[in-house]
Amino acid sequence: MSYYDVMTGNKAIACGVKLARVKVIPIYPITPQTSISEYLAEFIANGELDAEYVHTEGEHSAMAVAIGASISGSRVFTSTSSQGLAYMHECVAQAPGFRAPIVMAVANRRVGSIWSLGSDYTDVMPETNLGWIVYFVESNQEALDTLIQLYRIAEDSRVLLPSMLNMDGFYLSFSYERVNVPDQETVDNFLPEYRPKYAVNPLISKVYPNVFPPPPEGLTAYSRMYEELFEQAKKVIYEIENEFYNVFGRKYGGLVECYQLDDAEYALITVGSMSTAAKRAVDRLRLEGFKAGLLRIRVYRPLPLNKLRKYLDNVKCIGIVDRSVNHGTNRGPIFCDTKATLYGGSEKKIYNFISGLGGEDISIEDFLNMFKILAKEDTSCEVYYFEHPIPKQDKRITPSEIPDGEKRLIFSGGEGCPGCTIPILMRYTLETLGQNVVFSFPPHCAGISFSCGVLNVPYYIANFAAGAAYATGTYRTYKIKKVADKIISAVWAGDGGTYDIGFQSLSAAAERNESILFICYDNEAYMNTGVQRSGATPYGAYTTTTPVGKIWKGKGERRKDMPLIMSMHRIPYIATGAPSHTNDVKVKIGKAKDTVLNQRGLAYLHLLKPCPTGWFFETSKSIEVSRLAVLTGMWPLYEIEYGKLRVTYKPSKLKPVKDYLSIQGRYKHLTDKEIDMIQNDVNKYWNMLLELEKLEKLPWYL
Amino acid sequence: MAEKESKAFVLGGLNVGGWYVGDWRTQKPIIDYGKCVKCWICENFCPEIAITKSENGPQIDLRFCKGCGICANECPVKAIEMVEEFRR
Numbered sequence: 001m002s003y004y005d006v007m008t009g010n011k012a013i014a015c016g017v018k019l020a021r022v023k024v025i026p027i028y029p030i031t032p033q034t035s036i037s038e039y040l041a042e043f044i045a046n047g048e049l050d051a052e053y054v055h056t057e058g059e060h061s062a063m064a065v066a067i068g069a070s071i072s073g074s075r076v077f078t079s080t081s082s083q084g085l086a087y088m089h090e091c092v093a094q095a096p097g098f099r100a101p102i103v104m105a106v107a108n109r110r111v112g113s114i115w116s117l118g119s120d121y122t123d124v125m126p127e128t129n130l131g132w133i134v135y136f137v138e139s140n141q142e143a144l145d146t147l148i149q150l151y152r153i154a155e156d157s158r159v160l161l162p163s164m165l166n167m168d169g170f171y172l173s174f175s176y177e178r179v180n181v182p183d184q185e186t187v188d189n190f191l192p193e194y195r196p197k198y199a200v201n202p203l204i205s206k207v208y209p210n211v212f213p214p215p216p217e218g219l220t221a222y223s224r225m226y227e228e229l230f231e232q233a234k235k236v237i238y239e240i241e242n243e244f245y246n247v248f249g250r251k252y253g254g255l256v257e258c259y260q261l262d263d264a265e266y267a268l269i270t271v272g273s274m275s276t277a278a279k280r281a282v283d284r285l286r287l288e289g290f291k292a293g294l295l296r297i298r299v300y301r302p303l304p305l306n307k308l309r310k311y312l313d314n315v316k317c318i319g320i321v322d323r324s325v326n327h328g329t330n331r332g333p334i335f336c337d338t339k340a341t342l343y344g345g346s347e348k349k350i351y352n353f354i355s356g357l358g359g360e361d362i363s364i365e366d367f368l369n370m371f372k373i374l375a376k377e378d379t380s381c382e383v384y385y386f387e388h389p390i391p392k393q394d395k396r397i398t399p400s401e402i403p404d405g406e407k408r409l410i411f412s413g414g415e416g417c418p419g420c421t422i423p424i425l426m427r428y429t430l431e432t433l434g435q436n437v438v439f440s441f442p443p444h445c446a447g448i449s450f451s452c453g454v455l456n457v458p459y460y461i462a463n464f465a466a467g468a469a470y471a472t473g474t475y476r477t478y479k480i481k482k483v484a485d486k487i488i489s490a491v492w493a494g495d496g497g498t499y500d501i502g503f504q505s506l507s508a509a510a511e512r513n514e515s516i517l518f519i520c521y522d523n524e525a526y527m528n529t530g531v532q533r534s535g536a537t538p539y540g541a542y543t544t545t546t547p548v549g550k551i552w553k554g555k556g557e558r559r560k561d562m563p564l565i566m567s568m569h570r571i572p573y574i575a576t577g578a579p580s581h582t583n584d585v586k587v588k589i590g591k592a593k594d595t596v597l598n599q600r601g602l603a604y605l606h607l608l609k610p611c612p613t614g615w616f617f618e619t620s621k622s623i624e625v626s627r628l629a630v631l632t633g634m635w636p637l638y639e640i641e642y643g644k645l646r647v648t649y650k651p652s653k654l655k656p657v658k659d660y661l662s663i664q665g666r667y668k669h670l671t672d673k674e675i676d677m678i679q680n681d682v683n684k685y686w687n688m689l690l691e692l693e694k695l696e697k698l699p700w701y702l
Numbered sequence: 703m704a705e706k707e708s709k710a711f712v713l714g715g716l717n718v719g720g721w722y723v724g725d726w727r728t729q730k731p732i733i734d735y736g737k738c739v740k741c742w743i744c745e746n747f748c749p750e751i752a753i754t755k756s757e758n759g760p761q762i763d764l765r766f767c768k769g770c771g772i773c774a775n776e777c778p779v780k781a782i783e784m785v786e787e788f789r790r
Contacts, residue, residue, distance in 0.1 A: 396719035397765060403754055412751045412766035413720015418727075419770035423749045456718045582746055612770075620771030620784070623747050 002182045009172035012140040012179050013079065013105045013165075014039035016147035018049045019187040020103075023074040023194075026054035026065035028501075029532040029545065030084040031117055032169035033107040037079070037532065038544040045549030055533050055545060057500035058465060059084040063091035063104075070100035070162075073199030075151065078102065081169055082109035082123045087465065089127065095162040096131030096226065101154035101194075102162040103147065108272070109169040110358045115461055118359015119169040121271075121324040125333045131226055133163035133233060134301040136271040138257075140177040143167050145250055148182075148191055152240045155194055158232045170359060171273040182248055190247050230302035237299060255304035257296040258311055260286060264293025266374040267312060268353075269320045269338060271297045274362045278321070281367035292371055297334070305341050312342060317374040319351045321362070330383055349377055355386035362386065396452070409435055409456045416449030419612040419619025421579045421626065425521055426450075426492070428582065430457065432589040433517075437488040438474050442467035442502055444494030445528045446521070459492075465501045467491045468509040471516040479515075479599070488596050490517040496526050499535035499560055510569035513601035517592050520562065520604070523611040531614040535560045538634075539681070540674055542666040543614070553669060558681070566604045567640050570701050573603040575639035575648075579610075580626035584637055584648055591641070608635045616665025628660040633682045636689055643701025645692045657682050720766065723750070727769030730787040735759045737781035744773035744782060 007015070013036050017025070025044075027037040043049040052069075056062040059080050070076045080088060085106055095102055110116040111123040128134050133154065137143045146165055154163045167173060199205055238254045245251040257275075260282050261267060270278045275296045285292040295311055297304070312318060320339075322332020329336065335352035342350065353370050356362040366386050373384060397413055399405030409430040416422055422445060430437070439459035441447040447461055462470040468491055475489035493502055498520040506518060525543045526532040533543040539558045542548050546555040563574050573595040577585035585607065592603035610625040612618065617625055629635035630649060634657055637649040657679045661667040670678075692698060738759040745753045745760055752766035753773065760773075774782040 394721070396721055398719045402763060408751070410751060411718055411720045412763065413723050414750075415721060415723065416749070418749075418768035419772060420749055423751060424747060427751060452721055453719050579747075618771070620775040622749070622770070622772055623776055 002180055002186070004178055004180050006176050007140065007179050008035065008174050008176055009140045009143050009167050010035040010107065010174070011039055012144040012177075013147060013167070014043065015179075015181050016144040017077045018043050019182065019184060020075065020077070020148055020151050020191055021188070021193070022049075022051055022077040024052045024054065024065070024069035024076045026056050026062040026069070026076075026078050028056050028059050028062045028080065028084060029526055029529045030059070030081055031529055032109055032119075032173040033079050033081045033084070033105070034529045034532065035173070036105060036107070038530070041545040041552075042547050042549065045547045045552035047550045053545075057503070057535065059088040060091055063088040063095065066102045066104070067091060067095050067098055067100050070095075070102050071098050071200050073194070073196045073201055075155075075194040076100075076102045077104070079105035079107070081107040082111045083464065085123045085127060086111050092127055092132070093130045099160040100162055101151070101160055103150045103154055103165065104162070105143075105147070105165045105167065107169040107173040108166050114358070116358035117170075118357075119171055119323075120357045120359065121166070121322075121333075122357070124164070124166050125324050125326075127164070128301050128333075131161065132301060133159070133161055133230075133299070134166065135164065135299055136166045136297065137172070138273055138275050138296065140172055140175070141179050141250070142252055143172065144179060144181065145244065145248065145252070148187060149240050149244050151191055151194070153233065153236055155196075156236050156240075157197065159229060159236050161229060161233065166272065168273040180250075186247060190244065234302050234304070252298060253296075255297075255299045255302075256307045256311065257298055259294040259296065261293035261295055261311055261315075263291060263314075265291040265316045266371055267293040267295055267315045267318050268367065268370060268374075269295050269297060269318060269334065271300065271334065272323070274321065274323070274356060277362060277364050278367045281364045281371065284364070284368065285371055290371070290375070300334070303337055303341065308338060308341050309345055312348070313346060315348060317349045317351070317377055318342070319353050319370050319374050321353045321355060321370070323354075323356045325354055325357070335383075349379065350382070352383045353386055354383065360388055399456075411454040411456060413452070414449040414454040415452055416445060417611075417613045417619075419622045420445070420449065421609050421611075421622050422446045422449065422521060423454075424579045425585070425607050425609060426455070428579075428585050429492075429519065429589055430455075432586050433488055433490070433593055436486055437490050438471075440467050440470040440474070440489070440491045442491070442493050442497035443528060444492075444497060444521075445523070446492060446494075448528060462491075464497060466505050467493045467497050467502050468514075468516065468518060469505040471518070472509050472512075472514045475514055475516050484515065484599055485597050488517055488593065489515075490519060492519050492521070494526075494528065495520060495522045495524060495534050495536035498522075499562055507569065510566060510571050510602050510604070513571060515596050515599040516602055517596045518602060518604050519607065521607045521609040522562075523609040523614060524559075525611075525614050527611050527614045536562070539678060540667060540670050542669065548669045554666070563604070563606050563638075563640070567643075567698060568700055569602075570643070571602045571604060572600045572642055573639070574606070575604075576606045576608070576635065576637055578608040578626045578630050578635055578637060580623045581630060581637060581649060588639055588648075591639070614666070616668075617663055621663065625660070625663060628655070628663065631655045632657045632660040633686045634660050636686060638689060638693075640698065643697040645689070645695070645698055647689055647693050654682070654686060722765055724765045724767055727764075727767060727787060729769040729771060729784040730764070731762055731767065731769070731771070731773055731782050732785055733760060733762070734781045734783070737779050739779055739781075741778060743776050743778065747772050747776050
């Protein structure tokens with residue numbers, strides 16, 4: 001039976017994926033898409049969805065896994081947003097070439113130079129011309145319905161193209177709406193299992209995708225053939241939407257949705273969730289007798305050329321609302337496309353309204369003002385920016401207002417969770433390093449909690465995958481300017497920016513032995529996006545993407561051993577630390593400082609960061625948990641100085657790991673057998689460290 | 703017309719300063735200065751750096767204290783007590 005529920009856009013998407021019986025889900029969390037990955041993990045953990053879930057180490061790999069799975073014959077879903085979409089760009093471009101019918105949901109969020117979590121279309125616009133079918137949806141119900149249709153459209157042998165479903169981040173992804181969820185049987189009849197004609201499978205097929213580039217002469221012809229596919233796709237879209245309407249009773253108008261457009265003299269063109277407010281503006285104006293109308297572009301690629309010409313033929317003035325700018329042209333991308341389409345037809349005035357960037361709200365008043373501008377029919381100006389004044393900052397406490405405030409390198413009043421140990425670690429670090437340090441911050445909790453200005457040293461937000469690379473750049477500049485012995489280029493990264501997505505640039509910087517200080521604070525999951533599994537999550541731990549359900553019982557794999565992996569790069573200094581052992585950490589940071597300032601090479605510090613929010617313990621116990629981690633051997637404190645390993649803190653007898661595990665909610669589901677296994681691991685590892693300590697030098701340091 | 707320097711945001715948009723995060727608090731630390739032995743463990747482990755040293759003992763800046771309770775939990779002589787705080 002179909003049922004109604006009140007749910008967010010992200011949940012509607014996840015429900016659609018479940019109904020579509022997707023088989024492979026490679027996914028990487030990023031705000032505001034995150035909860036899609038969490039809902040899907042939950043479905044699989046509870047046995048509601050039979051699919052392979054791939055916790056990839058970055059978006060680039062997520063799309064690559066998606067392509068691999070799709071061409072070998074699975075129905076695939078992935079989703080991302082913003083910087084993630086930009087990071088997977090290369091693989092996104094590859095997918096149409098493989099004719100891989102992947103469906104990707106994009107929760108739109110600003111990408112690029114000025115960081116923002118807000119919704120706009122700067123992330124998706126660079127991806128629209130790569131050969132994907134691109135949809136924009138207006139509501140959560142439409143997101144679910146479109147997702148189911150998209151699998152039919154993408155997998156149709158006349159189309160066979162990847163497709164992208166855009167829904168506005170926050171406006172839809174986190175807003176609750178009433179959504180009708182169709183029943184599984186009806187969806188199964190509408191959307192049968194995916195049976196590709198040419199799967200890469202040596203057991204059933206002798207036809208394989210051509211991975212070699214054709215000679216250059218063929219490429220123009222190939223490109224034109226893709227345009228034929230898009231032409232066919234337009235027909236298929238209508239066909240499948242009609243079929244969907246007959247089964248489920250809902251339709252949205254195919255390529256474009258027209259609202260009060262029949263006799264309209266002034267019309268707006270919108271996409272996505274802003275259309276709802278625009279429709280209300282049209283309603284108000286209609287009551288006043290003003291002939292307003294609206295056309296919502298649902299399918300942006302293939303661009304509905306004929307529909308635009310047909311429906312806008314009688315309109316005098318058109319305003320196109322863009323939520324992104326093609327910088328350097330002073331126009332929005334939808335404006336450019338639409339005006340080019342309408343050029344040469346009947347004479348009409350076309351205006352561009354640029355508004356709502358970075359999640360700024362476009363209100364009904366704004367739309368009314370847009371219609372007012374249309375009614376003026378002023379030919380002197382074509383582009384209007386609907387700006388809101390840059391807000392004044394709320395009042396903050398300045399250093400002069402507290403004792404010794406001016407001298408402090410880290411200030412109070414950051415926005416981290418209560419009980420977070422990052423400021424403690426940061427304070428140890430800054431007290432030891434002094435003020436001549438420049439921090440590269442790949443995105444992590446501290447980037448958020450410090451971003452209000454609580455650090456009195458320079459820091460910048462680096463891209464997630466490139467923390468060590470940014471620091472390399474600053475180090476090389478200081479080196480050539482002969483100040484590298486005075487300034488420390490440091491990276492302060494979370495475990496995602498170290499273990500997973502940031503590993504490539506870290507490993508390369510270590511191999512080149514750049515004199516930078518890399519500090520990984522390890523809270524054993526992606527805490528910034530809301531506790532998702534990372535390469536650092538220990539065995540058995542609950543995270544939102546390794547939930548405890550009927551089938552899954554927390555994370556099923558052991559964590560990477562990052563300090564020892566780093567030692568394989570033969571870098572001069574590696575150490576682990578914990579906030580509870582203050583002097584130990586400070587001595588190690590001091591040694592790392594010497595290593596870097598003397599330009600001997602990369603120093604790597606690996607600091608434990610107990611997280612009350614993600615590990616589920618009381619905020620007051622952060623230091624206690626850290627101490628227990630050390631005393632039980634879960635977090636051994638050691639350093640490797642030019643290959644010589646030394647355990648810096650040896651409890652006379654290790655406490656049982658149960659003391660450490662039982663204090664945290666994320667381990668509460670563990671059985672005695674699993675705890676024994678973890679205990680066994682810890683004992684073995686501890687003994688291994690003691691054995692390695694006896695060596696004069698680790699053998700791989702040569 | 704003289705060219706003007708662009709005001710677009712480049713780097714260093716913020717000055718140093720903190721928010722009034724003290725209003726996140728639901729519990730408030732109360733120090734019993736009679737018991738306090740001035741070991742400064744609370745000062746060392748305060749994540750908000752809201753505790754400063756003074757001759758009388760630790761001083762807590764309640765404009766910043768989020769009430770996490772680490773100081774009370776770590777105090778070796780249990781001189782700090784967390785009490786429920788009600789605000790209008």
